[in-house]
Amino acid sequence: MPFLNLGVVAHVDAGKTSLTERLLHEGGVTDHIGSVDAGDTQTDSLDLERRRGITIKTAVASFPVGQVTVNLIDTPGHPDFIAEVERALRILDGAVLVVSAVEGVQAQTRILMRTLRRLGIPTLIFVNKIDRPGAREQSLLRELAARLTPNILPTATVLDAGTANATIRLLGAAPADADFIARLVDVSGDPVLLSDWARDERSVPYDRLRDVLTARTRAGLLHPVFFGSAVTGAGVGELMAALPTLLPTTPGRADGPLSGTVFKVDRDDHGRRVAYVRMFSGAVHVRDRVPAVVTAIEAIEGGGGVRRPALVAGQIGKVHGLREARIGDTLGAGTVGGQIFAPPTLESVVRPRDPAEGRRLHAALSELAGQDPLIDLRQDGAELSVSLYGEVQKEVIGATLAEAYGIEVVFAETRTIHVERPAGTGCAGRTLGKDGNPTLATLDLRVEPGTGVTFALQVPVEQVPIHVFKAVELFRESLTAYVNEALTFGLFGWRVTDVHVTATRTGFVSPATRAADFRKLVPIVLREALERAGTVVCEPISRFRLEVPESTLGAVLAALGKFGAVPESSTAALVEGLVPAARVRALEQAIPGLTHGEGVLETTFERYDPRPRTSAASQSPSEIASFEREA
Structure with a gap:
């Protein structure tokens, strides 16, 4: 039996989980349709999810559609849990992007659609909530085309929109649906089909049009738009029936490499x-x-x-x-690929209310970091810090520690994550038995600018302690791990990145030297090499896209400088540019007042740039956080 691994993604509150519940009910998985408000949904199984009414963890359920088994992956909609969405996108055959018929295209909707298109994931669009007051059809289609992609194809029209009786009528091959056929031919990209249709509109059989629709959708080049209501069920059956037809499936065969x-x-x-x-x-x-x-x-x-x-x-x-x-x-032979979404740009120190719980807290956070690598646990002495996407995620981590591990914690004020990069090249070393070397090992290291964090072992084999590490490759792997651990805190207290580290000399005495000797020596030598190279503290920079009423453009441009924002382009109603990530929240709060409540701001992580040294703030985490509060 073939399988379809289907992701349901959306901006928070677009109705993603409600649609998931409806699909599972229609597929025979559940006896009743779970409600987010009632806290009895199938996929939001965590108590924390049900209390908050949001999806936190990716959940999977399956149901049959004809001869195809659909594995339905429900993902979080809140941007604080974008890491969960990233993991789901890596395993999908296709996706359904849920958009509210009332709120329309929102910030997270655009980020998700851009990512789906970039990854080439075939995507259907489901416009939900057609039964809600204020539901739109034609204006929303124009919004989808303008803000998501022009390559959309409405598959239905809405009847009685905005009422409890709202329903849909499918479009197809009937003469009354000439506009639908013309639109499909136009977006097909098939010159022969276009020529045949232009010569005689009635000469193109519907089977041929259906094949074009399927091929373009499965290739991720066309996005059919479905309308409906997850609450009433209107239009959901039509979406469900289209899943195995329009989206690609994987044959359930055991042959081939693992x-x-x-x-x-x-x-x-x-x-x-x-x-x-x-x-x-x-x-x-x-x-x-x-x-x-x-x-x-x-x-x-x-x-x-x-x-x-x-x-x-x-x-x-x-x-x-x-x-x-x-x-x-x-x-x-599986492959993962690079990171899809931006890394978290916030972090917070977390402490146990009871100081005696320090070790248990470290063990619990280490386990959570194992489940979510982007938590990026850092330890400086007894102080523990975790990476975050936002305040909601911080609250969820606190609740998880209390409920799952029995540890009550308090968080310090959230601060923006900075990184350190080497400013030049630096070398340092220690020789066994000399210069107060506290270990039974010799190690010389060179650090220099690079991309990411890389390590090279450039020593003759006779300098490798085979009696400890058994093989040169195992020695290299161990030194790599020690280097990565030592780079957690740089000269100013931030993680060091974009650095290439090379071991140019090693030494030992057999059989006395142990792995612990190298583990102790690496941070000592690496610190000295970094001090000689120097490091530059870099702050995260976000790219912003700001839609504003034309009448407010002047005021907006004049105010952007107060937030450190640098416009790179502007038109009558659109400004784009760069802004320090630490100032994004303040900019968001100012936009409604500057635009009479009509401005729409979207931001995405762009890069890390060197932070200017000023008398107002040094480069350490605590002093930068203090400077950001004052700003």
């Missing part, structure tokens, strides 16, 4: 790690070593997992036994 990706990590009732895996090719069986031994497999079927002997291409399941599994790990 290829799978871990996109979620959870814990079972005994606290053991469980990996959620999407299979792309081949099969993984119980007792396979990948590299740990698989002890059990639960294929996602209906609303939960069912014990099976194997997972095959296209399936999603829970794989037990992978005790060290982390999000992004691959099985066999």
Whole structure:
């Protein structure tokens, strides 16, 4: 049986989870339709999700549509949990982007659509809430074309929009749907079809048009638009029927090389790690070593997992036994690729209310970081800090620590994450038995500007302590890990990045030298090398896009400088440019007053730029945070 791995994505409150519940009910998975307000949804299973009425963790359920099994992946809509969305996008065959018929295209909607198009993920658009007062059709279609993509094709028209009786009429091959056919021919990109249709509109059979619609949609070049209401069910059946036709599926075959990706990590009732895996090719069986031994497999079927002997291409399941599994790990020849969305640009120090809980807090946060690598736990002495996308995520982490681990915590004020980059090249070293070297090891390191964090081992094999590390490659891997750990805190207290580190000399004494000697020596030597190279503190910069009424453009341009924003282009109603990420929130708060409530601001992470040294603030985390509060 073929599989369709389908993601449902949306701006928060567009009705994404309500649509998911309706699809699961129509697919026979649930006996009743769960409600976000009632807190009884199938996919929002965490107590925290139900209390808050938002999706926090990606959830998976499956249902059949004809001969196709649809694995439905429900993702968070709140931007604070964009990391969960990123993991889901890596495993999708297709997506449904939910847009509210009332609110229309919102900031997160645009970010999601840009990402889906960039990744080439075939996407259908579902316009939800046609039964709500203020629901729009034609003006919303123009908005979709202008703000998302011009390559849209309405598949239905709405009757009685904005009322409880709102319903839809499908468009198709009937003579009354000549506009639909003309639009499909226009966006098909098929010159022969266009020529045939222009010669005689009636000469193009509907089967040919349907094939064009399917091919263009599966290629991610055309986005059919469906209308409906997840609450009343109007239009949902039509969307459901179109899923296996318009979106690509994966044959459920076990042949081919093993290829799978871990996109979620959870814990079972005994606290053991469980990996959620999407299979792309081949099969993984119980007792396979990948590299740990698989002890059990639960294929996602209906609303939960069912014990099976194997997972095959296209399936999603829970794989037990992978005790060290982390999000992004691959099985066999799987690949993950680079980061899709921007990294978090905020962080906060977290402390236990009871100081005696420090070790337990570190263990709990380490486990959460294992499930979510973008949490990026940093430790400076007894102080722990975590990376964040926003305040809601901070509240959720606090609630999770209290409810799942029994640890009450307090957070320091959120601050903007900065990074350090080497300003030049620096070398340092320690020789065994000399210069007060506290270890039984020799190590020389060179640091220089690079891309990301890279490490090279350039020493002859006789300088490698084989009696400890067994092989040159294992020595290189261990030094790489020690270097990455040491770069957590640079000269000013920020993580060091865009640096290339080279070990140019190592030494040991056998059998006394141990791995701990190198682990202790790396941060000492690396710190000295960084001091000689110098580092530059860099702040995150966001790209902004600001739509404003033409009458307010002058006031807006005059005010942007107060927020450190630099316009790069402007028209009568649109300003684009760069702004320090630390000033985005203040800019957001000022826009309504500057634009009479009509301005629309969108921001996305752009890059890190050197932070100017001023007398108002130094480069350390605490003093930068103080400067940002005053600004």
